[in-house]
Amino acid sequence: MEPMLKAQDVHFRYDPERPDYAVDGVSLEVKRGEFVAVLGGNGSGKSTLAKHFNAILLPETGTVLVEGIDTRTEEKLYDIRQKAGMVFQNPDNQIVATIVEEDVAFALENLGVPSEQIRTRVDEAMQMTGIYEFREKAPYKLSGGQKQRVAIAGVIAMRPDCLILDEATAMLDPRGRAAVMQTIHSLRAAGITIVSITHYMEEAAQADRVLVMSRGRIVMEGTPEEVFSQTERVKRYRLDVPQAAELRDELAAAGLPMPANVITPEACAKALYDLLR
Amino acid sequence: MLRDITIGQHFPGNSVLHRCDPRLKLVGTIAYIIVLFVASNPLGIALSLALLALLYTVAKIPYRLILKSLKPIVPIIVFTAVLNLFFITGEGEPLVRLWIFSIYEEGVSYAVLMAVRVVALIAGTSLLTYTTSPIVLTDAIESLLRPLQKLHFPVHELAMMMTIALRFIPTLIEETEKIMNAQKARGAKLDNGKFSERIRALIPILIPLFISAFRRADELAMAMECRCYHGGEGRTRLKVLHFGKLDVQCALALTVLLGIILSTTLLF
Numbered sequence: 001m002e003p004m005l006k007a008q009d010v011h012f013r014y015d016p017e018r019p020d021y022a023v024d025g026v027s028l029e030v031k032r033g034e035f036v037a038v039l040g041g042n043g044s045g046k047s048t049l050a051k052h053f054n055a056i057l058l059p060e061t062g063t064v065l066v067e068g069i070d071t072r073t074e075e076k077l078y079d080i081r082q083k084a085g086m087v088f089q090n091p092d093n094q095i096v097a098t099i100v101e102e103d104v105a106f107a108l109e110n111l112g113v114p115s116e117q118i119r120t121r122v123d124e125a126m127q128m129t130g131i132y133e134f135r136e137k138a139p140y141k142l143s144g145g146q147k148q149r150v151a152i153a154g155v156i157a158m159r160p161d162c163l164i165l166d167e168a169t170a171m172l173d174p175r176g177r178a179a180v181m182q183t184i185h186s187l188r189a190a191g192i193t194i195v196s197i198t199h200y201m202e203e204a205a206q207a208d209r210v211l212v213m214s215r216g217r218i219v220m221e222g223t224p225e226e227v228f229s230q231t232e233r234v235k236r237y238r239l240d241v242p243q244a245a246e247l248r249d250e251l252a253a254a255g256l257p258m259p260a261n262v263i264t265p266e267a268c269a270k271a272l273y274d275l276l277r
Numbered sequence: 278m279l280r281d282i283t284i285g286q287h288f289p290g291n292s293v294l295h296r297c298d299p300r301l302k303l304v305g306t307i308a309y310i311i312v313l314f315v316a317s318n319p320l321g322i323a324l325s326l327a328l329l330a331l332l333y334t335v336a337k338i339p340y341r342l343i344l345k346s347l348k349p350i351v352p353i354i355v356f357t358a359v360l361n362l363f364f365i366t367g368e369g370e371p372l373v374r375l376w377i378f379s380i381y382e383e384g385v386s387y388a389v390l391m392a393v394r395v396v397a398l399i400a401g402t403s404l405l406t407y408t409t410s411p412i413v414l415t416d417a418i419e420s421l422l423r424p425l426q427k428l429h430f431p432v433h434e435l436a437m438m439m440t441i442a443l444r445f446i447p448t449l450i451e452e453t454e455k456i457m458n459a460q461k462a463r464g465a466k467l468d469n470g471k472f473s474e475r476i477r478a479l480i481p482i483l484i485p486l487f488i489s490a491f492r493r494a495d496e497l498a499m500a501m502e503c504r505c506y507h508g509g510e511g512r513t514r515l516k517v518l519h520f521g522k523l524d525v526q527c528a529l530a531l532t533v534l535l536g537i538i539l540s541t542t543l544l545f
Contacts, residue, residue: 085503096497106506110512111505158504
């Protein structure tokens, strides 16, 4: 089956006159229905890479395919953007309209969907993201987490196959972040592929696969268990590991037998329970 | 302080006036303004006021809101009234003589009429914004200006700009407050000092505000592109304006009432 997203040896630099590449030879595949987290310090090229997946940026060399369509195909631009929806960091800078439901409808209005269909798809998107009760409110009256879910609904209304989140939880308070993460999980359960660029290790621990980027390259790749069991290496890329993995390392260093795949609070609690019994 | 600024205050409701097609309300308001200036005789003005009172009653908008909307223009009303009072010369004997000024009967009546007319004008246009949400009003403007598209007038772009401006007013107000607090925390004196000092103190507020506004614009443009925005061509709408039976009835009623007011010019 065709992978959802495919990057082949992608190179990109913002300034063609300087030799430093923001994305420096990245190849990766994201399967349909997968939840991939991309980690990396500031300036590691992770956001730049994300912007390649819906043709906001085009690679200098190499190709990016969205369901087999090359992002350079100009006449398929709106198909690509509809398939791979993108949500950014600051919800305030993504909301266009003064009423929640009008904003959710924005993409569909642009695509020329008939009014009756817009209504049903907007309602559907608002229910999926849990913002239906705010549909007639003004966005500035909502909390950060609610606003970000409005932004997600605006993308979900296009019925994308893939959702790319570019640090979508970075500006939110813990409660807003939890609500957005819950929404992301329910979208994933509905079959949408998720690519999440994030700073939060706890979020990455919930993914199927974790990629670590540094200086424009993918330097680590694997399941969250595989990546976060290599604490030293992760820290070398100026990243943290989830708190549970940190605790596991401390305990292992103190000579207690801890399994290496402990990275979530639940798994950690269970390991400790088994240890103490 | 900044939060008190509201542009186009909207009072949600479910009256006939609220449910009316916004295009009709917009055209009706313009017609009302024209009638106010054409039928400027005492009877015409009195009837215009009566119509206004009727509309406010129908819309269930409290009258005290009229006073609130008039507040900022009271100085202008007083100023024009005083000017009219002193500078209109009549044929008969002046009522009062004050130094080089003299007040005539015509001056008094004209000043009063003029003031009442401005009050009616403001109250009439306020009624439009009270009963129509800004976004619906924008839709109405876009729809009414659509014929101009043939002359390559950027109707959709204009409506989009209005929508985004409305959307960002609260966001930018919040941002301004944040920057002001940040500068105050660094010892900026914004509330006291000489006028020129206070003006100068605004510079460190405006520069970050502008920079952040440009950054926001950049991000918004990208987010809009991600949602397939490509101008007004082939665009559909979630809510389509519909000129229904109620609107026809309202339009007819308004035409008749404005016609009656206009006919008073024949009497004078």
